[in-house]
Amino acid sequence: MFVAACILPCYAEQERKESRRGNVVGNLGHSFFSQSFLNSKEHGGFLYVTPAYQSLQDLVLPTPPYLFGILIQKWETPWAKVFPIRLMLRLGAEYRLYPCPLFSVRFRKPLFGETGHTIMNLLADFRNYQYTLPVVQGLVVDMEVRKTSIKIPSNRYNEMMKAMNKSNEHVLAGGACFNERADSHLVCVQNDDGNYQTQAISIHNQPRKVTGASFFVFSGALKSSSGYLAKSSIVEDGVMVQITAENMDSLRQALREMKDFTVPCGKMDAEEPQEHVHIQWVDDDKDFNKGVVSPIDGKSMESITSVKIFHGSEYKANGKVIRWTEVFFLENDEQHNDLSDPADHSRLTENVAKAFCLALCPHLKLLKEDGMTKLGLRVTLDADQVGYQAGSNGQPLPSQYMNDLDSALVPVIHGGACQLSEGPVIMELIFYILENIS
Template identity: 85%
Template sequence: MLRLGAEYRFYPCPLFSVRFRKPLFGETGHTIMNLLADFRNYQYTLPVVKGLVVDMEVRKTSIKIPSNRYNELMKAMNKSNEHVLAMGACFNDRADSHLVCVQNDDGNYQTQAISIHHQPRKVTGACFFVFSGALKASSGFLAKTSIVEDGVMIQITAETMDSLRQALRDMKDFTITCGKADQEENQELVHIQWTEDDHNFNKGVISPIDGKSMESITSVKIFHGSEFKANGKVIRWTEVFFLQSEDQPNGLSDPADHSRLTENVARAFCMALCPHLKLLKEDGMAKLGLRVTLDSDQVGYLAGSNGQPLLPQYLSDLDSALIPVIHSGACQLSEGPVVMELVFYILEIIS
């Protein structure tokens, strides 16, 4: 998206699509991603911690990690190579410029910076960072920092890598001084900082059931969820939100713990509405929400679209399909109450 911004001179990216444009990236050339991602086994991504950003300023780089993402960071770090720690960063909305990777006609990659027009650059965002623990103490450098494509690489000694990993485990800030030990005036600092909890997501998203704001509520996009076809339409489960409850003010500890329950609920909902897909779509109810409450003394659901509950004509089929699944899920609860909202779309089948 940033590369599109660089192409069409919009920051951070254009709001429109240009049809039949030339691809911005061609065959994979000589890129640092060959070293960081396993292309042979079709693993093309770096782990990304939600809310983690990289701020680059004059002689200072700050990697900022939200405190409520500690578990995500540990999961990514524990899977990493002991000599290399690499992660993708999120878009930095506090930055006024961003590094962009550009591939030229020869297939080589170059770095550009895209910025807000007529505004001085103070903070530049980066798309990833790499710590490499292969620097020799005999090199005369305390550490080295450099821009690589649209990210930043910090070369450190094996001892510094051990200290960095321990600081992350202990959730402590850590500072690395880069440059030659005997040239203080040319040194740069890399700060790893734990910041306030990240609640900057799902902005502007509202529930199709009653218009409730979903801002800062944890959600999981569903890419291969339940999908059922009937009468030339298809109903598809696309997302699940884990709503906050009094006993769990920060939502579920790990949404993956409830993957089987959400899948069973989604399947029952889709099957129950299959006979009604054509009518729902014609009535403008293409986006549907299902909010399920599981508690020791309260079990139930709400279904709606366009901020209104579904009409009684649909509820009989929903009751028959959902109530057994929900009660079964409530019996298997090992923790406090669970409130989750599933989102579905009714789409046309394109032959």
């Protein structure tokens, strides 16, 4: 039986409670059941995915961003915890949909059983879940003929250093993100006898030129006497590169200095290397906030940095709640956005959010009745310009609300302008009006 890949109402309330505690899910996140669900004790929970190449035609979709929740079996939950991209792609291979289906199948056979002998036993903790393979956001692995490229976004340097510093000095391993630039991807399949095999899944009717991999491992245990420069091989749904201890030291130093590094693979006495493995620093990762637009004027928020607010301003009136949920930091290419101190920045955004909520408290019922449940407040602090814009549904808020907003916001914003060391600072705060169910 097929069910839509969504969270059913009986489970959605549990998710709302978790989000209020600051426990939210993103792409390849998960949530698990503590009891029988949909008349089965074998249903383990949901794996959440962002759509990529799947057709969304004729689907009724919410405003971005959104996720699809795919029902998974209890035997599959360890992979959802430890290495979710493997489970996602395995689902895709099972139903021949790239990279995975956006529907769920109840009572199906689990795609994985006992963990058994997998390289992941060496890289992640399947017993206590104390550690797992680090994933650097935006990092991808491209496999082409005689060439493998590990591409690291330049703005993820700190994440890469954190992963490297936590790794064993003889082994450097990391998980990769789903590679949207690839036309195919390695898939790990566990067969009936428990062994793991490598397959591939590709975009329908498209030739395979670039294949993505889900992880990489550099092992520094290769002996110089082996007769090999280095060895590269596909292991399950990833790439393993065996190099010498000297080469491992050079690789780590190159990463610290943010330099590209190439590993020639093959026999030392060969006329030319069998393959090259490249570690490359590439353009900044801007693959976030896809499809998100400002409620003020419809401005695209794609690739604009934002911070989720879990315990921010929240005020109740007339059976409604207004809650501050997120702040976007709009970049200016010509100038550096900064306040004199990060704490001042945090304090200013909190004060602005509080003033906005208090000003609109008397109007929450009317705003909600008029369909203005998602609100935006864009604040500009500059030596030449200080002001704000407020709106909903792509339009400015009606004039009837502006007197209260001016009285509450103008003093706070002008006070914040005095804290500027460099400018301008442009930020957009997002608010939601909800029913007060407490």
